[in-house]
Amino acid sequence: MKKFIPTYLYVKTHNITGLKYFGKTTGDPFKYRGSGIYWLRHLKEHGYDVRTDVIGYCMLQEECMSIATQFSKDNDIVNAVNENNKKIWANQIIENGIDGGATGRTIYNPHSEESKKKMSVSRKGSIPWNRGKTGVSPGNKIPRSDENKQRLREANLGKKQSQETIDKRIAKLKGHIVTEETRLKISAGHKGKKLSFDHIQKIKKRVVSNITKQKIKEARKKQTFSEETKKKLSGKVIVVDVNGDIKKILKEEYYSQPGHRDMWKYVAHNSNEGKKRKMRRG
Incomplete structure (x- = not known):
């Protein structure tokens, strides 16, 4: 059909x-x-x-x-x-x-x-x-x-x-599997794409409600990782917190932060946002 x-x-x-x-x-x-x-x-x-x-x-x-x-x-x-x-x-x-x-x-x-x-x-x-x-x-x-x-x-x-209507759409999508070939096509299509300055500003201004934060938290609890993903997440990453302090945290903690990356509590030390935070601290 x-x-x-x-x-x-x-x-x-x-x-x-x-x-x-x-x-x-x-x-x-x-x-x-x-x-x-x-x-x-x-x-x-x-x-x-x-x-x-x-x-x-x-x-x-x-x-x-x-x-x-x-x-x-x-x-x-x-x-x-x-x-x-x-x-x-x-x-x-x-x-x-x-x-x-x-x-x-x-x-x-x-x-x-x-x-x-x-x-x-x-x-x-x-x-x-x-x-x-x-x-x-x-x-x-x-x-x-x-x-x-x-x-x-x-x-x-x-x-x-x-x-x-919502229930029908959910039922229709249940069990839908995205093939590896499709995943690769989606990945290739997004490579090299950058968000515009205006788009980033809109994301930064977006307010996430406490209800949404709780939903994200509950979803993270149910999330399961493959052994390959666990290996990638193992270890630590150098980050900069909101105060401009540099520290090391677990990769799992780093990647589990909700929202846009620039709004995370911890950002990569070599990212644009990380550099800005270090400069603000002096």
Whole structure:
């Protein structure tokens, strides 16, 4: 089964004609224009003067299908007409949150293994379109503006996931094993990356609540290390404490400190933070 991607459900209303369109997208709903033959023809004729209202952001497929289908039925998006007997909604089929609008295609055959291999060979060596870009998706290849980010933030502000949704996600992830090959790819992808100055400052200013600290402490107690890891952690490391004093502590104590490294009680003596602490002490 194809992996579900978190999805926005939205309603677009044409400011001139009043026609509405209910749809879904995994990208930015304020940038995405929508799909469906009727809706796109309407935009071509009357222009894209549209208001977008986000009605939901779904993390699970079942939740998305349930909300989308119920909204479609409650508003009768396929058949509803106004007093002039004109369609209120541009939708021609029920929106289920998965398939999208009616685009004219009726056959969606999956690719054969032979086709998949041909596509794989043809793309080898090519540079991904989104390399080096942030805030983009296949449906929206232009990074989101600060205005769009703010609108998305306001649309989702205060919304909390139900406990049922959280439990379903936890159950789905339980037992999931990350292969060694995947671990190496993740590691290679992060090598050489450095946090920006602004990002580091945000982390430094972040306040960890006592509840979170207790959770971290309890999680550390249950943590088990392999013999190889234990050997790496054995011995001592030279550190600088918050007062600028240099001392040696056990590696296990050093690596078990919570939070960002620059905020630790003990930091490596040769790290940037360690040098700053020694300079402050004089």
